[in-house]
Amino acid sequence: xxxxxxxxxxxxxxxxxGLTDVALRRRLEPEGGLYVAESEKVIRRALGAGHRPRSYLxxxxxLTELADLVAEAEDHGVPVYVGEHDVIERLTGFHLHRGAxxxxxxxxxxxxxxxxxxxxxxxxxxxxxxxxxxGAVFRSAAALGVDAVLVTPRCADxxxxxxxxxxxxxxxxxxxxxxxxxxxGVEDLHRLGFSVAALALGDExxxxxxxxxxxxERLALVLGTEGDGLSRHxxxxxxxxxxxxxxGGVDSLNVAAAGAVAAWALRVRS
Numbered sequence: 001x002x003x004x005x006x007x008x009x010x011x012x013x014x015x016x017x018g019l020t021d022v023a024l025r026r027r028l029e030p031e032g033g034l035y036v037a038e039s040e041k042v043i044r045r046a047l048g049a050g051h052r053p054r055s056y057l058x059x060x061x062x063l064t065e066l067a068d069l070v071a072e073a074e075d076h077g078v079p080v081y082v083g084e085h086d087v088i089e090r091l092t093g094f095h096l097h098r099g100a101x102x103x104x105x106x107x108x109x110x111x112x113x114x115x116x117x118x119x120x121x122x123x124x125x126x127x128x129x130x131x132x133x134x135g136a137v138f139r140s141a142a143a144l145g146v147d148a149v150l151v152t153p154r155c156a157d158x159x160x161x162x163x164x165x166x167x168x169x170x171x172x173x174x175x176x177x178x179x180x181x182x183x184x185g186v187e188d189l190h191r192l193g194f195s196v197a198a199l200a201l202g203d204e205x206x207x208x209x210x211x212x213x214x215x216x217e218r219l220a221l222v223l224g225t226e227g228d229g230l231s232r233h234x235x236x237x238x239x240x241x242x243x244x245x246x247x248g249g250v251d252s253l254n255v256a257a258a259g260a261v262a263a264w265a266l267r268v269r270s
């Protein structure tokens with residue numbers, strides 16, 4: 001049976017304490033190897049990807065909407081906590097208008113070779129620090145046929161609550177892992193048969209249309225951090241530097257928008 005909570009200081013709810021963006025940014029790693037999935041769609045995608053729940057927290061009306069998940073949780077001894085909206089808000093730090101949260105066991109990251117096995121189009125996120133942008137890149141990658149996403153050691157966590165939410169759960173759909181060290185990882189991409197293109201401004205850059213007209217069979221496109229873009233070491237290590245032609249006096253796009261434009265232009269055509 002679900003457990004009704006009335007005290008936001010209940011120690012059984014530690015996974016859900018202080019889930020605001022400000023609070024989470026202070027945590028270098030989610031405690032206990034966990035992440036938090038928010039909303040029915042995201043939770044179901046996480047479960048569909050084989051991720052295991054630690055517990056659920058939801059408003060009472062969601063016991064009906066998520067009756068199948070609640071029943072399965074009870075069968076496997078996974079706690080289901082139910083509370084009034086004000087109690088949940090005091091616990092998490094935000095209003096839970098999407099109805100339900102799940103504390104999930106964080107899966108081990110797969111090795112690079114496994115993630116890239118059979119891949120033809122890959123996005124690499126170099127030090128992208130905004131979780132909204134990371135989530136948006138994953139959503140575009142899923143929609144536009146990108147086979148995998150790689151994130152560098154200093155890139156924001158794709159399993160951070162905002163990243164997962166913005167991605168609409170596609171972080172569970174698109175294979176991904178961290179590539180470390182970086183930019184030394186460019187050599188690993190070469191070893192696996194990838195050409196590496198750096199999306200950057202510069203006199204040596206070719207237009208995206210030119211690269212898309214005759215793309216390599218296996219291509220990894222590297223997107224840089226907000227503001228500063230790619231490091232000079234990454235640009236130097238890449239096989240090609242590519243830019244998206246701009247109009248209207250604009251020199252560049254937001255990294256998530258640029259990734260979507262490039263992914264569409266470079267998509268594998270059957």
